[in-house]
Amino acid sequence: MARMRLIRYRRPSVKTMLGVTRAKKRLNRQLGITAIQRPFRAPGNMKRRMLRQAGYYSGPMKFLRSMGRTFK
Numbered sequence: 001m002a003r004m005r006l007i008r009y010r011r012p013s014v015k016t017m018l019g020v021t022r023a024k025k026r027l028n029r030q031l032g033i034t035a036i037q038r039p040f041r042a043p044g045n046m047k048r049r050m051l052r053q054a055g056y057y058s059g060p061m062k063f064l065r066s067m068g069r070t071f072k
Contacts, residue, residue: 009062
């Protein structure tokens with residue numbers, strides 16, 4: 001289970017806070033749409049896995065990217 005943080009990396013959307021996202025995911029899972037889409041998500045998952053191993057999502061890198069957005 002993930003630990004709670006005081007400051008979030010990204011702000012949750014209104015749909016997420018209202019539960020719309022969770023309901024849509026539940027419906028797609030029940031209808032079998034998720035299983036059909038699984039092979040098409042493989043390239044994006046592989047890219048994300050490589051970035052994670054390279055340290056792209058580490059604390060210092062997130063800080064540097066946020067500073068880059070601030071001073072853009």
